[in-house]
Amino acid sequence: MKVSKYRDTKPTQELPGVVKREVINANDGAPNYCMRVFDVEPGSSTPSHSHAWEHEVYVLSGQGEVVGEQGEKPLAKDSVVFVPPNEHHCFVNNGKEILRFICVIPLI
Amino acid sequence: MKVSKYRDTKPTQELPGVVKREVINANDGAPNYCMRVFDVEPGSSTPSHSHAWEHEVYVLSGQGEVVGEQGEKPLAKDSVVFVPPNEHHCFVNNGKEILRFICVIPLI
Numbered sequence: 001m002k003v004s005k006y007r008d009t010k011p012t013q014e015l016p017g018v019v020k021r022e023v024i025n026a027n028d029g030a031p032n033y034c035m036r037v038f039d040v041e042p043g044s045s046t047p048s049h050s051h052a053w054e055h056e057v058y059v060l061s062g063q064g065e066v067v068g069e070q071g072e073k074p075l076a077k078d079s080v081v082f083v084p085p086n087e088h089h090c091f092v093n094n095g096k097e098i099l100r101f102i103c104v105i106p107l108i
Numbered sequence: 109m110k111v112s113k114y115r116d117t118k119p120t121q122e123l124p125g126v127v128k129r130e131v132i133n134a135n136d137g138a139p140n141y142c143m144r145v146f147d148v149e150p151g152s153s154t155p156s157h158s159h160a161w162e163h164e165v166y167v168l169s170g171q172g173e174v175v176g177e178q179g180e181k182p183l184a185k186d187s188v189v190f191v192p193p194n195e196h197h198c199f200v201n202n203g204k205e206i207l208r209f210i211c212v213i214p215l216i
Contacts, residue, residue, distance in 0.1 A: 001174070001177070001190065001191055001192065001197065002188075002189070003188070004187070004188050005186050005188065006188050007186070023188045024164045024188060024190045029192050030162060030190060031193065032140065032141065032162070032214050033140065033141050033164065033212065033214070035164045035166065035188070035212065037166075054139060056141065056212070058114070058131070058166070058210055066109070066111060068109040069109070070109065073109075073111040075111070078114050078115070079111060079112070079113055080110075080111070080112050080113065080114050080117075080132060081111050082110040082132045082138060083109055084109065085139065087109055089109065102210065104141065104164065104212055106140050106141070
């Protein structure tokens, strides 16, 4: 068993304005999926892209929107997002605080 | 894409003092794993058990401890827990507020 605080995990700068922490990954013995925490600065967003794997997302704090193939939907604390495989998407921080969310992906 | 608030998901009473919401599951098209949110009342706990699948947990609010095979460790907001397959574990609310956490399991 591994118990930590998410801030114990070393952050990596994914791109300007976006920081990622892999709080549980294969190095911990995770066999199937990986839990990451993203911090997106106000005015920043994750890249608009698609891929063959899904996302399961839970918003911890902040304000923003997720842009999918049917348009955008607002996000706030306690929003839940399922992005199915191959759907184009991005997460946008249009608020004034950090947009922080958990994003679980399969280990591939 | 599915976007919701976790409270939009109908809760189920897992046992006295423990409520579960499956915020993303196979009915949403999730192919590999399921995201649940648990609310554990003060003085209550999840059953002490083990199983062949892992847990990836993120604590949203409250105070408690996770009891594993090497003893107990404290939990609070932003704690992260990886429970490997087959390790005995339970989550205990020893605080005064609801202990709320995300728990991701494989779809089996």
